[in-house]
Amino acid sequence: MSIRDNASVMSEALDKKEISAVELTNQHYEQIAAVDKDVHAFLYLDKEGALAQAAAVDKKRAAGEKLSPLAGVPLALKDVMTQKGIPTTCGSKILEGWRPPYDSTVVTKLKNAGVIILGKTNMDEFAMGSSTENSAYGPTHNPWDLTRIPGGSGGGSSAALAAFEAPLAIGTDTGGSIRQPAAVTGTVGVKPTYGGVSRYGLVAFSSSLDQAGPCARTVLDTALLHQEIAGYDSKDSTSINQGVPDVVAASKKLDVKGMKIGVVKQLAGDGYQKGVEDKFNEAVAELVKLGAEIVEVSCPNFEYALAAYYLIAPSECSSNLARFDSMRFGLRVGDDGVKSAEEVMNLTRQAGFGREVKRRIILGTYALSSGYYDAYYGSAQKVRTLIKQDFDAAFTKCDVLVSPTAPTTAFKIGEKSNDPLAMYLNDIATIPVNMAGIGGMSLPCGLAAEDNLPVGFQIMSPAMKDDRMYLVGGALEAALLYKWGKPILDFAPKLVGSK
Amino acid sequence: MAAISRDEVANLARLARITMSDDELDHLAGEMDVILGAVARVQEVASADVAPTSHPLAVNNVTREDVVLPSLTPTEALSGAPATDEERFKVPQILGEA
Numbered sequence: 001m002s003i004r005d006n007a008s009v010m011s012e013a014l015d016k017k018e019i020s021a022v023e024l025t026n027q028h029y030e031q032i033a034a035v036d037k038d039v040h041a042f043l044y045l046d047k048e049g050a051l052a053q054a055a056a057v058d059k060k061r062a063a064g065e066k067l068s069p070l071a072g073v074p075l076a077l078k079d080v081m082t083q084k085g086i087p088t089t090c091g092s093k094i095l096e097g098w099r100p101p102y103d104s105t106v107v108t109k110l111k112n113a114g115v116i117i118l119g120k121t122n123m124d125e126f127a128m129g130s131s132t133e134n135s136a137y138g139p140t141h142n143p144w145d146l147t148r149i150p151g152g153s154g155g156g157s158s159a160a161l162a163a164f165e166a167p168l169a170i171g172t173d174t175g176g177s178i179r180q181p182a183a184v185t186g187t188v189g190v191k192p193t194y195g196g197v198s199r200y201g202l203v204a205f206s207s208s209l210d211q212a213g214p215c216a217r218t219v220l221d222t223a224l225l226h227q228e229i230a231g232y233d234s235k236d237s238t239s240i241n242q243g244v245p246d247v248v249a250a251s252k253k254l255d256v257k258g259m260k261i262g263v264v265k266q267l268a269g270d271g272y273q274k275g276v277e278d279k280f281n282e283a284v285a286e287l288v289k290l291g292a293e294i295v296e297v298s299c300p301n302f303e304y305a306l307a308a309y310y311l312i313a314p315s316e317c318s319s320n321l322a323r324f325d326s327m328r329f330g331l332r333v334g335d336d337g338v339k340s341a342e343e344v345m346n347l348t349r350q351a352g353f354g355r356e357v358k359r360r361i362i363l364g365t366y367a368l369s370s371g372y373y374d375a376y377y378g379s380a381q382k383v384r385t386l387i388k389q390d391f392d393a394a395f396t397k398c399d400v401l402v403s404p405t406a407p408t409t410a411f412k413i414g415e416k417s418n419d420p421l422a423m424y425l426n427d428i429a430t431i432p433v434n435m436a437g438i439g440g441m442s443l444p445c446g447l448a449a450e451d452n453l454p455v456g457f458q459i460m461s462p463a464m465k466d467d468r469m470y471l472v473g474g475a476l477e478a479a480l481l482y483k484w485g486k487p488i489l490d491f492a493p494k495l496v497g498s499k
Numbered sequence: 500m501a502a503i504s505r506d507e508v509a510n511l512a513r514l515a516r517i518t519m520s521d522d523e524l525d526h527l528a529g530e531m532d533v534i535l536g537a538v539a540r541v542q543e544v545a546s547a548d549v550a551p552t553s554h555p556l557a558v559n560n561v562t563r564e565d566v567v568l569p570s571l572t573p574t575e576a577l578s579g580a581p582a583t584d585e586e587r588f589k590v591p592q593i594l595g596e597a
Binding site: 098099100101102194195208234237238240301304307308310311318322325326327328329330331332335337339340341342343344345346347349350353358359361362363365366369375376378379380381382383384385388420421435436437438463 | 527
């Protein structure tokens with residue numbers, strides 16, 4: 001047993017009492033102490049709480065209690081989910097020092113399952129970004145190359161997995177913030193069907209798009225975590241009241257014979273790095289070898305998805321972030337006993353929000369203002385309908401759709417930070433999934449020839465058919481593992497001090 | 500001609516309750532112009548016959564049973580407040596009287 005093992009292997013070792021949860025937790029904190037000064041995946045570590053949780057799991061196991069498969073396995077939590085008493089910043093100065101008085105439903109479920117929460121991971125401020133450079137607490141570095149971005153907004157979670165600081169992580173995905181970080185770090189991330197995992201306690205960015213989901217180093221581990229966090233929650237009015245698809249069984253099935261897999265014509269070509277397209281095509285060829293049937297599908301309105309997203313998400317964000325008004329929680333600036341509440345609010349929001357957040361609030365305020373509403377927000381909502389129609393038509397011809405997850409491999413820190421439009425293009429292949437509320441997975445499909453960096457393979461499945469992406473992902477992962485001879489992260493350079 | 504003027508951005512910042520320096524306004528006005536130019540293409544396909552979608556799920560007025568459930572205590576609810584007075588949030592003056 002080592003920290004490089006998968007969560008499912010750790011789970012077995014814990015079950016057989018080859019290692020205790022306390023020992024396993026301590027091993028991960030040792031790794032964090034060794035590498036996180038270089039990676040900066042974590043914003044906060046709750047060592048005391050985690051070890052107490054681990055001791056409680058060990059005690060239950062010793063008493064012969066029936067435990068969840070992930071009981072005693074450590075996890076990294078994106079700093080956008082509330083955990084009672086633990087600082088939750090969303091990567092923003094406006095929430096610095098805030099300790100939420102309640103647990104998000106995802107955290108409640110993790111605690112009930114005995115999953116050990118190591119700490120909170122770095123992210124782009126309020127999940128707005130594709131590189132984690134928009135964090136007010138400094139960027140996270142990609143374990144494959146510390147001069148490069150780990151993706152975003154969930155770059156802390158993806159980097160923690162790739163640096164073996166945690167075998168499991170929670171992300172949230174509004175336009176690709178789980179999948180794109182997974183793609184550029186050689187890890188696995190799933191955005192479940194919208195409504196599949198509760199949003200209660202997920203600090204809202206764009207409520208009609210936000211979705212929390214599982215991240216790990218293998219498809220099976222991701223499925224095990226998915227199973228623990230998914231399900232109906234009466235505290236989330238958009239939670240789907242249906243059973244969770246059996247994603248664990250699906251990821252173990254390894255059989256895609258006769259499945260129809262649609263390659264989306266529009267998610268290729270201009271703007272896609274050659275090495276990304278090559279690895280994607282090789283993975284598609286593997287699926288053919290496994291007996292799947294490839295169908296080319298056209299989704300013409302995907303071309304407008306990025307534009308529609310950068311109207312809808314900022315519009316919803318301008319409304320959601322109005323709650324950061326300095327009155328009830330968070331930062332308050334300029335309260336000198338003379339200034340009015342409005343002046344204090346204005347100064348607090350100037351000091352507390354970073355550039356990208358301000359940019360999106362202003363953009364959203366514009367798109368929703370009278371006189372411009374129909375031309376911008378209204379038109380974007382119509383595009384959303386057209387994208388849904390494209391998906392509906394495509395899913396009549398195939399079981400899942402596939403594409404590269406991101407158009408390029410990890411870029412250099414600083415390379416795109418002064419060009420918002422260039423940054424937004426990172427999400428071009430992931431956004432359609434959020435617009436339609438369906439499921440999407442990214443898993444590694446190789447290293448690009450140009451730069452030896454990981455490439456992500458995206459699988460999209462219809463709403464509440466999340467098991468299909470696990471089925472295809474599990475089979476593809478097994479075929480690629482056989483081809484490579486070892487897991488993709490074993491090709492990454494070893495971090496200084498790493499186990 | 501620019502899609503959006505610096506004055507308009509200043510007005511949006513006022514509506515959004517964010518104080519902005521002259522430098523911030525200058526910078527943002529330029530960026531907003533570029534971004535609006537790019538996102539305006541949604542209008543190319545948004546014809547009158549397409550119905551808008553505001554949400555992926557067609558759910559309406561979801562309510563729970565009207566029963567009392569445990570909630571935060573006043574101390575918990577006030578735990579993150581920048582300022583409190585007894586069991587209340589203390590805020591700066593709102594009516595223009597010091």
